Amino acid sequence: MGFGDHRYTVNLSILFTELPLLERPAAAAAAGFDAVELWWPWPGTPVPDRAELDALRAALDAAGTRLTGLNFYAGRLPGPDRGALSVPGTESERFRANLDVAAGFAAATGCTALNALYGNRVEGVPAAEQDRLALANLTLAARAADRAGAVLLIEALGAAESPHYPLLDAPSAAALAERVDAASGTGNARLLMDLYHLSRNGADLEQVIDAHTGRTGHVQIADDPGRGAPGTGTLPLAALLDRLARAGYDGHVGLEYKPGDRPSAESFGWLPRRPGSESEERGTTP
Template identity: 75%
Template sequence: MPGFDRSTAADQRFSVNLSMLFTELPLLERPAAAARAGFTAVEMWWPWTGTPTPERSELDALRTAIEDAGVRLTGLNFYAGRLPGPDRGALSVPGEESERFRANVDVAAGFAGSLGCTALNALYGNRADGVDPAGQDAVALDNLALAARAADRIGAVLLIEALNAPESPRYPLVSAPAAVEVVEKVNAATGLDNARFLMDLYHLAMNGEDLPAVIDRYTALTGHVQIADSPGRGAPGTGSLPLADLLGRLTRAGYTGLVGLEYKPGGPTSDRSFDWLPPEARVAR
């Protein structure tokens, strides 16, 4: 891709999000496609958007597809309602949605743990009509504590993500400080210290944040990084974000984790969207 320094990418290691890339293929074919493209680590949103508790046969089929492909599942979202779209989440919505999230916690953690997954992402959830925001926040904290304890049982971190206001206007965590505040509340509530910030540079850029300042201030609390260029949410080099510089800054700030590719491929097949990425960077440490 024009406009991206491949040498900087070679210093990082990347995972590929199978809910954004390789979506031209059925779910069970995506892990093998990622492996053919040279990736050894994959992540995904909760694949069964209609249910928090899919049949065991569906869980087993996806587990087998991941294992047979020889890739490692490194990140998984808890159930968050129907994605993509204006991310609404479930955990802070009182009533049925909250109960669906709670029913999903052990299912998601059990599935992730069986594959050695080390990060579980919990989308906070949109503000609901007619519900006191403080009440939603109380429900959210209870559910995030439940999720953090489940993540701890499998040796994983719980990720809290800031989204962006233009695309998710009812989502309350639309800045790095807002997400980090929730991270700190969850850690205080559980005493486990396994909640971490998910630093998605695309969402933060869409919010107009000072990305170098975010990196300098919050890298120590960051459990995972995701990228897409902006505008457009395409591959690096398709927009105007200085992603090579930002990734270099992350390295200098001490970030050693994976960088998740969570962008739109911009073509009929996803494998053509990785020209910017050196083959050695697709192999997770």
């Protein structure tokens, strides 16, 4: 096995950001990918104009790219990653306003995974109060995702980049997914296993894979340190992805890394092209 034996999706909120949003799907397609994912593309606007939603959908369709993953509204991204659903007041209200919009866009584009970032701890607000709000909003999110035919993803982030984010390991995120399933009755809550974030927090990634692959709905990668492309750090990403496959994971692997001081299209040299493969015949991801 190796890097060429997995299905990849490009995160257009961290790669190809040198281009306007509506040009990124075509750029990803030109680089050989037919699957893309996005953070919520309008970070300050949980309910954008219909014209903006339609324009993004048209750009995806014109490029022949399928949207496989989308974040619900999560506040200010990029930056110190944070969500909105556990933040009392305006932010959680924005999250709820976004639920049907994001789920509707997912349904319209065939997107099968919606990611709900938990939200930073807020000074002066008891953690238990935020956790109750989070469970209520995640329950609503699970039901919205279910109506769209999608799974709900719950992600642990890195403490160095997101110091006030409370979900920092795979067991916590997986346990929360179980609580959401019990509350929502939909059974569609899954772990988003981001190997970069988990590595930054010191996790034993082999143990995480062995223990939590069955609960995993999506995987994202970047090398550590640096959050660059595979081969720029020290993570044995090819071996880890093969371990995931042996553990039963057969979904997409999201490329959520920084391209460095070069155009994004030049950051895929680590990914082998396989002559005669089904994907190459289609002109899609190797």
